Amino acid sequence: MGGVYLQMEDEIASMAALVGASLAGARSFTATSGPGFSLMQENLGLAIALEVPCVVVNIQRSGPSTGLATRPAQADLMQARWGTHGDHPAVALAPATVQDCYDLAVRAFDLADLLRQPVILLGDEVIAHARERVVVPESPEEDRGAGGRREPACPPEEYRPFAAGPDGVAPLAWFGSRYVFHVSSSMHDETGFPNARPDNAARVIARLHEKVARHAAELELYRIYQGEGARYLVVAYGASARAAQAAVAEARAAGIPAGLFVPLAVWPFPAGALRQVAAEAERVLVAEMSYGQLALEVERILHREVVGIHRYDGEMLTPEEVLKGLERGASRCW
Amino acid sequence: MLVTSARPYLVERNLPHFWCPGCGNGIILSAVARAFARLGWERTRTVVVTGIGCFGRADDYLNVNAVHGTHGRALAIATGIKAANPGLHVVALMGDGDCATIGGNHFLHACRRNLTITAVVANNLNYGMTGGQYSATTPAGSTTSTSPLGHAESGLDLCRVAAAAGAMYVARTTVYHVHLLDRYLEAALTHPGFSLVEVMSSCPVYFGRYNRLGGPVEMMERWRKVAVPLEKYGELPEPEREGRVAVGVFADHRGEPFEERYRRVQEAARGARAGEVSER
Numbered sequence: 001m002g003g004v005y006l007q008m009e010d011e012i013a014s015m016a017a018l019v020g021a022s023l024a025g026a027r028s029f030t031a032t033s034g035p036g037f038s039l040m041q042e043n044l045g046l047a048i049a050l051e052v053p054c055v056v057v058n059i060q061r062s063g064p065s066t067g068l069a070t071r072p073a074q075a076d077l078m079q080a081r082w083g084t085h086g087d088h089p090a091v092a093l094a095p096a097t098v099q100d101c102y103d104l105a106v107r108a109f110d111l112a113d114l115l116r117q118p119v120i121l122l123g124d125e126v127i128a129h130a131r132e133r134v135v136v137p138e139s140p141e142e143d144r145g146a147g148g149r150r151e152p153a154c155p156p157e158e159y160r161p162f163a164a165g166p167d168g169v170a171p172l173a174w175f176g177s178r179y180v181f182h183v184s185s186s187m188h189d190e191t192g193f194p195n196a197r198p199d200n201a202a203r204v205i206a207r208l209h210e211k212v213a214r215h216a217a218e219l220e221l222y223r224i225y226q227g228e229g230a231r232y233l234v235v236a237y238g239a240s241a242r243a244a245q246a247a248v249a250e251a252r253a254a255g256i257p258a259g260l261f262v263p264l265a266v267w268p269f270p271a272g273a274l275r276q277v278a279a280e281a282e283r284v285l286v287a288e289m290s291y292g293q294l295a296l297e298v299e300r301i302l303h304r305e306v307v308g309i310h311r312y313d314g315e316m317l318t319p320e321e322v323l324k325g326l327e328r329g330a331s332r333c334w
Numbered sequence: 335m336l337v338t339s340a341r342p343y344l345v346e347r348n349l350p351h352f353w354c355p356g357c358g359n360g361i362i363l364s365a366v367a368r369a370f371a372r373l374g375w376e377r378t379r380t381v382v383v384t385g386i387g388c389f390g391r392a393d394d395y396l397n398v399n400a401v402h403g404t405h406g407r408a409l410a411i412a413t414g415i416k417a418a419n420p421g422l423h424v425v426a427l428m429g430d431g432d433c434a435t436i437g438g439n440h441f442l443h444a445c446r447r448n449l450t451i452t453a454v455v456a457n458n459l460n461y462g463m464t465g466g467q468y469s470a471t472t473p474a475g476s477t478t479s480t481s482p483l484g485h486a487e488s489g490l491d492l493c494r495v496a497a498a499a500g501a502m503y504v505a506r507t508t509v510y511h512v513h514l515l516d517r518y519l520e521a522a523l524t525h526p527g528f529s530l531v532e533v534m535s536s537c538p539v540y541f542g543r544y545n546r547l548g549g550p551v552e553m554m555e556r557w558r559k560v561a562v563p564l565e566k567y568g569e570l571p572e573p574e575r576e577g578r579v580a581v582g583v584f585a586d587h588r589g590e591p592f593e594e595r596y597r598r599v600q601e602a603a604r605g606a607r608a609g610e611v612s613e614r
């Protein structure tokens with residue numbers, strides 16, 4: 001086996017070491033759950049500012065703080081988006097099956113390289129501990145035509161580590177290559193050295209957001225079940241999507257025209273696709289293991305009130321609960 | 335002549351540096367650049383990691399690969415770089431607030447983990463960048479902007495901590511003793527395993543002013559007077575140690591650095607696996 005495994009002294013250090021390893025040319029990732037994700041926020045910001053590709057797995061667990069240690073929850077959704085300070089883009093993928101854990105992990109590394117941006121794999125305790133059949137492609141590299149990170153080709157003296165191409169992403173060399181380069185957590189210009197001019201800062205902040213927006217097509221990941229004629233649309237991700245899927249199947253069997261929208265990329269949220277399926281729906285329900293975070297985002301996107309099915313007691317959301325929500329919604333209208 | 339040869343390692347367009355008159359950082363920076371030049375380190379294979387603070391801006395002036403990271407985390411970033419690419423020369427430049435205070439945990443573990451990384455700490459006994467607050471190395475009784483009535487905590491002896499935590503090479507000097515600084519830096523930069531050079535430095539604008547230590551010249555004179563060679567310091571009766579600083583080499587051990595031990599573990603595992611396969 002190649003590669004290096006390090007268990008750092010805390011998750012602040014893990015995230016810092018991850019940034020270092022990636023700058024030294026290694027594809028790198030770290031994994032944590034709950035409290036460790038809070039400690040990673042500082043250097044997640046560093047990875048965003050330095051535009052260093054890496055993958056952070058956070059398996060959501062109950063909180064706040066130690067909470068119901070290791071019990072399931074989906075309450076880090078907003079932290080994954082806004083957890084580190086300052087204006088910044090966020091990219092987070094959320095597996096709903098064990099197969100997704102594999103597929104989206106691969107996708108996370110590719111997106112990190114494509115965007116020069118940390119990508120969060122936002123799982124939950126249920127999916128992370130689930131056992132399901134997984135199909136692993138025989139030659140994963142060929143199947144996805146992965147390119148890895150975009151490296152510079154210019155003469156070394158011309159290399160500017162933040163001189164972005166039309167898609168907002170600059171090629172990234174690595175320490176030890178023929179390129180000598182500088183990266184800084186302070187506001188910097190194309191050279192990587194600090195630059196405190198307001199016009200430069202405005203350009204950098206805008207570009208960070210735009211480089212993600214320009215790759216919207218690669219990031220629009222979602223699944224729809226029973227979307228056809230869905231008058232009652234459930235929105236759910238991760239383990240809650242599994243409960244919701246079972247509930248939707250039962251509802252359909254009982255003659256209730258229910259459907260399900262599962263975002264696989266939660267940040268940026270596949271807003272266009274959601275708007276499309278929701279356009280026909282009389283009522284939108286959001287099922288999540290949180291007091292209400294996904295519901296906020298869905299309401300923001302659809303500009304309408306949603307029915308929330310929330311569980312935050314450290315127990316998994318069940319199909320019965322979602323079904324009850326669907327039946328309530330249905331009976332109210334019929 | 336030495337100064338001339340250090341030039342390729344300096345970013346001349348960013349000079350003069352932004353440090354205050356009388357600050358010790360320039361002396362340490364030029365010593366680091368001189369050491370790179372004397373050792374003939376390839377710029378492509380050299381990485382400087384800095385934290386946040388006045389001395390944390392040292393990377394602005396160094397023409398090698400550099401990461402200006404987050405406050406206190408320089409050693410954790412350096413750990414990732416060295417672990418991923420052991421062929422690189424990795425040097426962390428930090429202030430006392432950066433290394434000993436907010437970064438104290440990472441410092442302890444970097445000493446213990448023993449990757450071949452050199453930490454150079456500019457210890458000006460306070461947080462210079464943010465206005466002279468006390469740090470973990472501020473001596474008891476000192477006046478700082480956050481201990482205006484006298485500091486009630488004791489200062490940390492970074493070198494003794496490093497030696498106890500397992501660092502392979504540990505030395506302390508002052509910005510007055512430039513020849514020693516050159517010698518210790520070269521020894522540290524070529525030592526396998528984790529090394530530390532702590533440089534006692536002047537901050538005339540905050541620590542000096544708050545503690546009435548005079549201007550840049552008086553502060554420099556003071557380093558000459560208070561520095562006591564380690565062996566002599568050990569013989570001083572306790573009351574006479576007050577206000578003095580032990581300088582010298584606190585640790586000089588040979589031991590297998592992490593990156594080599596890790597490679598052996600990997601090779602052993604590979605060998606074991608190859609054995610398993612051939613038995614089948």
Ligand SMILES: Cc1ncc(C[n+]2csc(CCOP(=O)(O)OP(=O)(O)O)c2C)c(N)n1
Pocket residue numbers: 386387388389390405428429430431432433456458460461462463464469
């Ligand atoms: C997490 C965090 N806390 C606080 C700060 C503000 N800050 C910037 S520099 C500094 C102190 C630096 O002191 P030191 O490491 O001794 O370096 P010096 O400026 O004296 O060279 C602080 C507290 C910060 N940047 N990040």
